[in-house]
Amino acid sequence: MNFIALKMLTGDRAKYLGLIFTIAFCTFLLENQTSIFAGILRRTGSQIKDVTDAEIWVMDPKTEYFEQTKALKDTDLTRVRGIEGVQWAVKLFKGSPVARTLDGKFAVAFCLGLDDATLTGAPRKMVLGSWERLREPDSIVIDKAGYALLFPDEPLQVDRTIEINDHKANIVGISDASAPFVSWPVIHTRYSQAVNFVGRERTQLSYVLVQPQPGVSAQELTQRIEAQTGLRARTSEQFQWDCVLYYLKHTGIPVNFGITIAIALIVGIVVAGQTFYIFTIENLKQFGALKAIGVTNWRITRMIVLQALTVGTMGFSIGSGLCALFFAITLNNPPTRGLVLMWQNAIGTGVAILVVIVLASLISIRRVLVLEPAEVFRG
C-alpha cells in the first residue's frame, strides 16, 4: 500500500510541489536564521577563542563580557602569579583606538596588546607576514577583514603604514582572526605599543591571561584565584559563554531572531498543515473507498504518515541544501565570514520540521479516521 500512498501524493503535482516548497521554505528560514543567530552570538567571544595559549582569563570582578573592561592594577598580575597552581600569568590589553590609513580612511578597531616578552595571545592563523615580527618597533598585525575595510579592493600587502590614534604603525602581518561581534578591524600588537597607542587611563591592564600548572584544572584554579585576589577568573569557555549570555540578556538580538524563527514555524505549520489537510480532504472519497474495501485505519494512518514524511524529507533536504548554498556563497564575504550552517541547527530544524509535519498529518489523519466508510455510497 506504500506505493499507493506515494502515487496518491505525487499524482496531485501542484499540491505535492506546494507542500515541498513550503517545507523547504520553512527549513531554509529556520536553519538560516538560527545559524546566523548562533554565529553572531559566537562572535561575541571570538577574541577569547583566538587566544589558544592560556586557559584562564582574570578580570575586574564586575566585568561581564569581553568588551566591558576596567583596568586592573599592575600588582594584580603579581598577585595572580603568586597563586599556587599558576604556571605562568601574563598581561593583556584591550582597547578601541581609531585606525586611519594615509588616504584618510579610518575605522574604530579592536586593539589587543600582548605581553611584550612572550607575545601570548598572538594570532596563530596568519594569512601573510609573521606574528614574530611584532617585536619590531611600531609593528602591528591586522586581520584580513580589517585590512579589506581599510584598504578596499587592494591586494594584501605587509609593510604598509597606518596611524593608530595618530601614532604611526607598520603592518607586519595579516591574520585570519575570527570575526568579532562588530565588523571592526582586529589589531594585535605588543602591550607596551598598545598602551602607547591608547594611553589614557593610569593603568591599562585589561586582562591577565593565566595558564595552570600541569595537573591543575582550570576550573579549580579559577576558584582559587577568585578566592585569593577578589578578581573574577573564568576559563576561556566560561568567558565565551558569559559574552553570549550577556548579549542574549541585554540586546534585542534574541527578540529579533526569535520573531523571524517564530514566523517561519507558524508559516510552516499553517501552510503545510493546511495544504496537507486539503490534500487529504480532496482524497477523502478515495480513502472512504479504501476503508469500505477493507483497508484498516492503521494502514491508512501509515499511508498518511508516509506521505507526510516524504514531503517533509524532501522539503527538509531541499531547504537544507539551499541554506548550505547560501552560507557557501556568503562564507567569504567580510561581514558574514565565519557564519556557517551548524549541524546543531540542522538537527534542531529537522526536529521542528518533524513536529510541523506530524501536526499537519495528525489533523488529516483524524478526519480520515472519523470518516464512515458508508459515506462512499452517498454519491
Added chain:
Amino acid sequence: MDSEIAVQCRGVEKAFGNGGGKVLALRGVDLDVRYGEMTLLVGPSGCGKTTLLSVIAGLLNTSAGEVKVLGEQIERLPGRQQILFRRKNLGFVFQQYNLLPALTAAENGAVPLLAAGVPRRKAIGEAKRLLSTLGMSDRVDALPKQLSGGEQQRVALTRALIHEPRLLVCDEPTAALDADTGQAVMELLAAEAVRPERAVIVVTHDNRIFGFADTIARMDDGRILSVDSEPNVAVNTQFIPSHRVQEEVFA
C-alpha cells in the same frame, strides 16, 4: 434451503439521529439474497436502498434486527475482524467508481489484493488479466481521467472481483452511464460476477437493467414492498428519465 442463502435480513431497522430529529431509514426489513443470483434492490430515492446495502456490507450497524452475511452476523464481529471479513468476502462497485486518480487501471484493479498483502507485481498482473477478460487489455496503463465512464466502471468491476468475493454489492452501477454503456456494464456484471458460489446485490432505480435480475426486491419508505423471484422483465435499453422510472415501477 438456508445453505443457499448468502444474506439474511430479519426485522432490520436503522435509525439516524435521536430524539426529535430521529429518522428511521429502515423499518423492519426482511430479505433473503441467494448465492448464484443477481438481486436488484429497487425503489425511489430516499427509500432506504443504499442504507440497506451499507448494513449488509457491514459499513453501518443496525438499530434493531439481525443481518447474517455468508453465515456471519457481521456487526457482532470485533472491529478489525469485521474489516478483514469485508476485505476477504465482499466486493464493491460504486456509483461514482471511486477509483484512485493517481493509479493506473491495473493498479486500481489490484487494490484489494494489495490491501491483503499480495506482492505488487503479482497483484497488478492479476488485475491486468482480469481487465483483459473485461475487454480492457489495451487500457491497463491508463489513468482514470483518460478512461470513459464505461471503462472506469469496468476497472471498478475488476477491483470488485479480483479477490473473488462471495458477495458483490453494487450501488447504482449504471447511474452515471449512458444506455449502451450501462447495458454493456450490466452484461459484463451478469457474465463475470454471477457465480454459483457468489451472490450479487445491485441497488438501482434504472429500469433498463431490471431484465438482468434473478430477484427484484422493491422498497419504499424503509420497507421491502415485494420480492419477485421470477421478475420476467425484458432488458430495456431505451432511456427513460428516472422520475418516469419511479412512476412506472411504483404505480
